[in-house]
Amino acid sequence: MNKKNDNHQIPDFIEVLSPAGSFESLKAAIHAGADAVYLGGHKFGARAFADNFDLENMKRAIDYVHLHGKQIYMTVNTLFKNEEIEELYDYLLPYYQEGLDAVIVQDVGVAEVIRREFPGMDLHASTQMTVMGVEGAAMLEELGFRRVVPARELSLEEISDIRQKTNLEIETFVHGALCFSYSGQCLMSSMLGGRSGNRGRCAQTCRLPYDLYGSGKKMNKGGEQYLLSPRDLCSLEILPQVLRAGTNSLKIEGRMKRPEYVAAVTRQYRRYVDRYLSDPKGFQVQKEDMQELLELYNRGGFTKGYYLSHNGREMMSMKRPNHMGYYVGKIKEINKNKICFLCEAHIHKQDILEISLPNKEKVELTSPVDGKKGSLIILNAKQIKRLRKGMPIYRTRNQTLISNIQEEVIQREKKENLKGNIIFCIGKPVMMQVRYGNLTATVTGDVVLEAEKQPVTREKIMEQVTKTGQTPFTLEITHVDMDEGAFLPMGALKALRREALKAMEEKIIRQKYRDIPVKMQTDRESVCHMPKRHQIIASVSNLEQGRAALTSEKVDAIYMLGEAIPFEQWEDFSKQCIQAGKEIYYAMPYVFHKKAGREWRTWQELICHGSHHGILVRTMDEFALLRSFWDFDKTMVLASSLYAYNKEALRFYKEQAGHKVRITLPAELNEKELLSLQEPYADLVVYGYQPLMISAQCQTKNHLGCKKKEEKLTLKDRYQKNFYVRNYCRYCYNVIYNGDPLLLLSMQKELSNLQVGGYVYQFTIENAEETKAVLEGRFENKKYTKGHFKRGIE
Structure with missing residues (x-):
């Protein structure tokens, strides 16, 4: 463990952590100087389409890494369905015996099983847990976690706050792809195509083209259609700040990347960590090293991510969602089937060069010769009639660089x-x-x-x-x-x-082999205190919707988004609800950064002793905060974003809450899987525009500048399907909602089989009249979806 750090000093323990999507990449990482690698087995990892490791290759990998004195961490960072949780002990046992150093987890139920069944196995909290601050991190430390990988959206100041107030190891991403959504809070791929990011099967919907509309007008500029596609992260130039913030483990993303990428990126971070530790004052990143990283992979350049900025269009790659390559010149002359260009960088034989055409097509060329910077190169070119003088040329594969990496790193066995x-x-x-x-x-x-x-x-x-x-x-x-x-x-x-x-x-x-642990028996059950009949619950996002729910005789309870009301006015609205005979719950925000934590601690007396019946929590940090209030005795309602896919997770939340708790059933499980939870009187969302992405990015700011005004925008995909975007300004985040609202009310027989305790009507973008109509059972002639209630996910 690290000592608490009050002076922004560099941690005693620092590691370069590299991805291993294959055995070749694992060896490349070790050869290049990684201190540790992370990899997935043949099940339950967040990269289901990587060349993951089967039983024998995983044991071989563990032995190889330990032979060279390094650490190896295995990803089990997906959400487990109820029947899968039974497989976990047998799945992990051989790796535990072989000496696996740690397991990276998302599911709190999985963490409970590992903590109970595998003593001595370190637990690392995945970024998929969406830990945003000290509250969540401190709870994980108390529960026995050794390390936290906080949300990528944290600033250096927020990372430093975790360092100063916990003894956890902190692992942060320093290089590679960024998600548009908070990791673990994206259902877009899941709802659109059944490929859930929470199950390691993300279809990369954030890398697809969209147009943005506001008040009927298109907002994005021509050529800027990849509105959800961030640039790749590169922290090399701010490595001193990242280390001084208290980061222990510098994590490189890329389990889907080739061994050459893993080797080269690892080598650069190893080199610069060592340089900084030996000569902090002389730290400076060389231009040619940044060029090497750009040549390996970049989406329109790099971003320093959220370390220094909360959001902004400079983080985005709106013109291109994939590798742009490195600029090497532009077309100087076109003659018959040949083009001539002046080299603005050294060109090597077998380099792959690319010219982008206006319709998103591209022309790929292979250089037949070497060319020095300043020299002219003539190339045969296809689609010559579509090429024009002045078109830029990018190198997407530097053959000499790849060959050097193979020779200097990959093929050089570590001894x-x-x-x-x-x-x-x-x-x-x-x-x-x-x-x-x-x-x-x-x-x-x-x-x-x-x-x-x-x-x-x-x-x-x-x-x-x-x-x-x-x-x-x-x-x-x-x-x-x-x-x-x-x-x-x-x-x-x-x-x-x-x-x-x-x-x-x-x-x-x-040295690290372990004996077989004794398998523990778990027959504990905890009681959930819930009403005997199902309630009608209106979850509302503003006062307009709230007043519509307040006047509805049908509504038993209201979840009011707290951001919509200043803290000072909350008690008045709460008393109005109680006078109308309705239960009232304060709904916390979708994100809970340091600012939210400060506000909530200021209003702790109101939270714990106000007239409302309870609090709806949406994040791990919010759950941890209420859990830490010793005098909080109201009902805690868990939104579906606090995933409870299995009985172990259900048990965890009930026991850790320590008082009355209501569970909202997950949005990704089908009817059969929900029945297997045997969780009577849980709440189920039966109507609403489902949140697909929660993002720190703001579509309004990225295209028009920050207005500090909440509004609804529309995203339109290449099939002309609509998605709605709402910006929440108090804590500065966006939510993207499905364009087709969920509606399950026609399935009364199936719902009764679940013994649902509360039917949640989730109002987000509706106005007062639309809210009233839905509550009265008047559904407009529009397209609805049943979500995953029938189909489910893999």
């Missing part, structure tokens, strides 16, 4: 240095001892003979035993104790060396 000594006495078995750190391996071989003709020399012995070949070791013999006139065949010395190196290899990798 550990052993020291050894030999006892070579006539009449006794030859003995060899090798040392690695505090480990010692001793082996004996054939009996040493007295030489009949030519005795073995000391030099010959050392020459034979230090030929380590394809083994993962080099060997330095520091002492040979031998008799004069001794002899042994060279084959016997080679066999002795092989046996000694094999013995040391086994000693190294077996």
Whole structure:
């Protein structure tokens, strides 16, 4: 663990953490200087389409990493359905025995099982948990987590706050792709195509083209259609600030990337971490190193992400969602089927060059020759009639760079240095001892003979035993104790060396092996205090909707979004609801950064002792905050964004809440899966425009500048399907809603089978009249969806 840091000092423990989507990438990372790697098994990882590791390859990976003295973390960072939670013990057991260092988890139910069943296995909280501040981090520390990967949207100041107020290790992303949505809070891929990001199957809907409309007018500029596509993160130039904020683990994204990418990015971060630690004042990133990173992969340049800015269009790559390459020149002349361009960077034979056409098509060219900067290159080109003078040319593959990475890093096997000594006495078995750190391996071989003709020399012995070949070791013999006139065949010395190196290899990798843990029995059940009949609950986002719900005889309870009312006015609205015979709950925001935490602690007395019946929480930090208020005795309502996909997660939330709690059933489970939870009297959203993305980015600001005015905008995809965007200015975030509202009210038989305790009508973009109509059962002739209630997700 780290010591609490009050002076923005660099943590004692720092690691470069690299992705391993394949065994080749794992080796590339270790060769390039990674301190640790993270990877997925054949199930339950957030990159289901990577070349993940089966049982034997995972054990082989664990052994390889430990052989080289590094750490290995396994992703189990998806949400588990109820039947899958039963598989977890058998799935993890062989990796636990093999010495796996840590498991990265999203699901609190999964964390509960691991904590209970696998003592000594470190728990790392995935960024998919959407931890936004000290409240959530402190709770995870209390629950036994060793490390937190907070939301990517945290500033350096917020990361520093976690460092100062907890003893958790902090892991943050420093390089690679960024999500548009808060990780773990994106249902867009899931709702549109059944491929859930919470199940490792994201279809990258944020990388697709959209147009933005406000008041009937198109808002995005021509050529800017990738409105949800962030640039890739690169923190190399602000590495000192990231470290001083208290980050322990510098995480590189890229389990879907090639080994060359992993090797080169790891090498750069290893190099600059070491440079900074050895000479902080002299830290400076070289231009050619930034160029190398750009050549490997960039989406219109890099962003420093949310470390220094809360949001902004400079973080986005709106013109292109994929690799742009590196600018190398522009077309100078076009003649018949050839183009000529002036090199503004060195060009290498077999480089892939690209020219983008206005209709999003592209022309790819392969350079047949080398070209120095300032020289002219002539290339054969297709679609010549569509090319124009002045069109820019980008290099999307630098063949020399790739070849150098392969030669200098990937193909250069990493070897550990052993020291050894030999006892070579006539009449006794030859003995060899090798040392690695505090480990010692001793082996004996054939009996040493007295030489009949030519005795073995000391030099010959050392020459034979230090030929380590394809083994993962080099060997330095520091002492040979031998008799004069001794002899042994060279084959016997080679066999002795092989046996000694094999013995040391086994000693190294077996250091972390574990015994089989005793499987614990879990028959605990906790009671959820809920009403005996289902309630009609109106979840409203503003006072207009709230007043419509207040006058409806049908409504039993109201969840009012607290952002819509100043804290000072909340008590008056709360009393109006109570006078109308309705329960009233304060609904917390979709995000809970430091500003929200400060406000809530200021109003703690009102939260704990106001006249309202309870609080609706949407994030892990909000749950942790209320849990920390010892005098909070009202009902805590968990929104569906606090995922409870299995009984272990349900049990966790009930026990940790410590008082009355209501569960809102998950939006991604189908009827059969919801039934398997056996959670009577839980709430279910039966109507509403479902939130698909929660984002720190603001569409209004990115296209018109910040107005500090809440409004509804429309996103339109390439199939002309609408999505609605609403900006919430108090805590500065956007929510993207599905254009087709959910409607389950026609399925009364199925709902009764679930014994639903509350039917939640979720009002977001509706006006007062629309809210009233829905509550009265008057549904307009529009397209509705049943969400995942029938189809579910993989």
